[in-house]
Amino acid sequence: MKFVKSTTFTADRPWGALDIAEMNGITTRLHWTDQPYKWHINDGEEVFVVLDGIVEMHYRHQGEEHHEVMTVGDIFYASVGTEHVAKPIGEARILVVEKAGSV
Structure with a gap:
């Protein structure tokens, strides 16, 4: 069992x-970024x-x-072959679910 306070993770x-x-x-995985x-x-x-935060998903x-501007609670699904880049505006915390070992 695990509890995670995502808004305080850095x-x-x-x-x-x-x-x-x-x-x-x-x-x-829970990711933190400002870049x-x-x-x-x-x-x-x-x-x-x-x-947490705001992310421009290109x-x-x-x-x-x-591109779409994503705010708290917004979800992006990338199918196989979708070329993309996430650009946070300030700090952001993002939950990513993907195949183990994916880059």
Whole structure:
């Protein structure tokens, strides 16, 4: 059993993570960041939930770049092959659920 106070979690570097659980090859991690990630494509599906802060999620669809502003409670689902990058506005805490070992 584990309780996590997500709004007080910080890491020693941007995108530092607290591993919450690994179940049947799926990991759940809490990330803290104040810096953008990098454009990437996961090798599996990803669920991205903003728990604290504001994040601009940029993604490419049919060769065109789009973005959505995400606030607390907003969820982004990246299917296999979705190129995307998260850009926080200030500090943000994000719950990520994805295949274990995914980059």
